[in-house]
Amino acid sequence: MLVYALVAGVLFGLYFSLVGIGLNLVFGVMRIVNLAHGDFLMLGAFVAFGVVTLAGLDPLLAVPVAFVVFVLVGVALYKILVPRLQGSLNPEMLSIILFFGLSQVIQAITTIFFGTSERSIPSSALGSIFTTARVKLFGGNADDTGGPIEFFGQSFPASWVTAAATSLVAIAFVYLYLYRTRLGTLTRAVMSRRDEALATGIDVDRISAAAFGIGLGLAAVAGVFAPFMFGSVTPAFGADATVTSFAVVVLGSLGNPLGTALGGVVYGICYMLVQTYLSSWADLLPYVLLIFILLLRPSGLLGRQVRVA
Amino acid sequence: MRHLLLIVLPLLVIFALLPGVYQNHLLLFNFVIFLVLAQGVNIIYGFTGYLPFGYVGFFGAGAYGFAITVMHYHASAPMAVLVAGAVGVALGLFLSPLLRLSGAYFAIANMAAALAVLHFVANPALEDITRGPYGVSLTGTFNPTLAYAAALIVLALTMGIVVFLKNSSFGLALQAVREDPVSASMAGVNVVRMRVIAWLASALVAGLAGGVYAWYVSVFFPDNVFSSDFSIFAIVFALFGGVATITGPIIGVVALYGVYNLIGFTTPQYFQLIYGLLIMVLVLFLPAGLVSLATRRGWRVP
Amino acid sequence: MSLSLTSLLHVTGLVKRFGGFHALDGLSFHAAAGEILGLVGPNGSGKTTSINVISGLYAPDGGNVTLDGVSIGGIASHKLVHLGVNRTFQIPKPFLSLTVRENIAVALAYGRAQVAPPTAEALMDEYRLTEVADRPASELNNAQQKMLDLVRALATRPRLLLLDELAAGLNPTELDWISARIKALAQTGMAIIVVEHLMGFIEQITDRVIVMNAGKEIFEGKLAVAVKVPQVIEVFLGGEHAA
Secondary structure, eight states: OHHHHHHHHHHHHHHHHHHHHHHHHHHHHHOOOOTTHHHHHHHHHHHHHHHHHTTOOOGGGHHHHHHHHHHHHHHHHHHHHHHHHHTSSOHHHHHHHHHHHHHHHHHHHHHHHHOSOOBOOOGGGTTHHHHHHHHHHHOOOSSSOSOOEEETTEEEOHHHHHHHHHHHHHHHHHHHHHHHSHHHHHHHHHHHOHHHHHHTTOOHHHHHHHHHHHHHHHHHHHHHHHHHHSSOBOTTHHHHHHHHHHHHHHHHOTTOTTHHHHHHHHHHHHHHHHHHHOGGGGGGHHHHHHHHHHHHSTTTTTOOOOOBO | OHHIIIIIHHHHHHHHHHHHHOSOHHHHHHHHHHHHHHHHHIIIIIHHOOOOTTTHHHHHHHHHHHHHHHHHHOOOHHHHHHHHHHHHHHHHHHHGGGGGBOHHHHHHHHHHHHHHHHHHHTOGGGHHHHOGGGOEEOGGGOOHHHHHHHHHHHHHHHHHHHHHHHHSHHHHHHHHHHHOHHHHHHTTOOHHHHHHHHHHHHHHHHHHHHHHHHHHHOEEOHHHHTOHHHHHHHHHHHHHHOSSSSHHHHHHIIIIIHHHHHHTTTOHHHHHHHHHHHHHHHHHHOTTOTHHHHHTTTOOOO | OOOOTTEEEEEEEEEEEETTEEEEEEEEEEEETTOEEEEEOSTTSSHHHHHHHHTTSSOOSEEEEEETTEEOTTOOHHHHHHHTEEEOOSSOOOOTTSBHHHHHHHHHHHSOOSSOOOOHHHHHHHTTOGGGTTSBGGGSOHHHHHHHHHHHHHTTOOSEEEEESSSTTOOHHHHHHHHHHHHHHHHTTOEEEEEOSOHHHHHHHOSEEEEEETTEEEEEEOHHHHTTOHHHHHHHHHSSSOO
């Protein structure tokens, strides 16, 4: 039981890191609270549904599609919403309300087009592209796919492992972006001192637009796996996903995207432990954890920034 | 005094007379509840700058305070409403450490707190006390006429608090704290105490409103009285009209809740779409609310 | 100079650490009622930190601050205000959305001045804010915001007033005018501590200066004497920020 909970916790935790990391990037760079974050996850799930049902392809292919589409959506949304918001007296507060409005709009439009029914994807569909390739290249049986994968004598759904692996790749991508590219270096400069970055002539607007796009892109990628991790997805899924993302992000420290990786794993393990041993109280966990971390360790597990009034 | 006579009294008289001429009493009751909640948000957000994203926590806790007092202690409804207010204040005290957080952190923590209270109350393990997820039924105290009157009294109290804040140096000091806590303390203001007082006042009115609501509807589930719609609507109504004024939240409730009821119930998703767009336009183009159309021209708005 | 009996503020061995950095490292000085004392020193020498500690923004990590013989180290700012300590800020911090009059009203209502403070009208008149009395503070220019900061402090009738770079950014006429005002305040018996980079201004208004370096005092006396002390010269010219 314990081993199962721990391994499942790490797998879920890596996935939770991916769920939260985009939210944190957006907050870190722009001090904007994207309350519609979970809704972009939900839209990512719908991209996966589209790839499976319309094109009949492996949902893994939805990952690049969702990423590219939502990076573009993010840049466009940034241009429309953010400059006006940041011209106001209290952008951080107003962003909460603005993005709540956006979240309502996204939910409404999704409901109008797709209805409110729960949608899921058979987990064997995920990764079928690898099976096809293996069968073509090495021969073998195409049927033994989508089956559980074993760690430490316990078996876990293959989709969990795929999601965790994709999350690791995505986190590595964020790391490379922030620490190995010029744009990323500038992004970190904006994160630490926005006013000074402006004063030194950094094109804060361009960097923020890129960060916003990447943030939404990562949310959509996380969304692709949501049907497998949570069983099914409805247009209303976004609100819960947002709260969970906040719990993960705050755990790892708001404003530090890589802290989110740690926050996700800690959250995932706690989640699985409570699920295993105290299941009737599991619903309370994200909220209580969030409040305690904020109060006791206001800078998160890895943070330095002060957020006390 | 002028504000009490010219704004609060007419408002109360109108809502006292309307049930005689308008049939949909539930709608009128909801108007009164949202007036209380929007003004409660005004007290904490307008005057101190803390955005209570989990404001419904006090409302729901008040409703359950009412229910538990009636179910387990067989108290009279007015008594149970007072208990509901006390429960709101108690929860406010319990959550007062959250005031150490600023900006978005407070808003997020407050939202999480409200959800935590919901999941706590709705937990099947507490069925003996709260009836868990199965909801409560309080047919013994059912009396919509009296409950409506009680709602008007709660509204009068809430409006009284806001009028006081708008006209006293206490309210001015609260706004000073909102603008700059360090400078406020250098003006001799006890920043922590002021914040806690405003927080508890807004918790009190939401708790009372929750109690009155429980009395009026008499049958409800945790998801009803802890619905985040209450927080969101109250915040949006208050903002739409304009916070840190007496009239702003009233205008917001009357205008937006009116629109809600005109277009609301037949096609929820179209309504949600319009509502979401309205919120976005509001934040982008009128962040200080409708009253700012007047204040921008240099008119003073009470 | 020996500690005079009339001195109001005594600072002894004050220590303030931020992480491993000692912003104040055993600072000692005193200030008397009616005196204008200058705090000078290169950037990072601890001038503003000492003001922040004395005004209760930070609690000290060591040492003593006494006002009129009463220990005040670590007491909350609003209580210090009630005891007669007030200050201005390097970057003025008015209540931006409140009008000038409302800004002052808060301090008049909550300052608990022991002697009746001047009226808002008198203060606005004296510090050239009458014209903007009913405008929100956000519409004031920087010099006006600085005056509002000062007026907010004066409305609480302080016995000890700490001025953090009040003169920076003012033009020469404004400088002459404000130094006359500060001298007049001192003549009412107020102890005034001035942190400033403009040496001419310091020269013009202070009776005495404390030269600080690395969180403690290295010289105490007249500015005219200070500029001839080798240690002081080295701090100012050898450091990266010559004054």
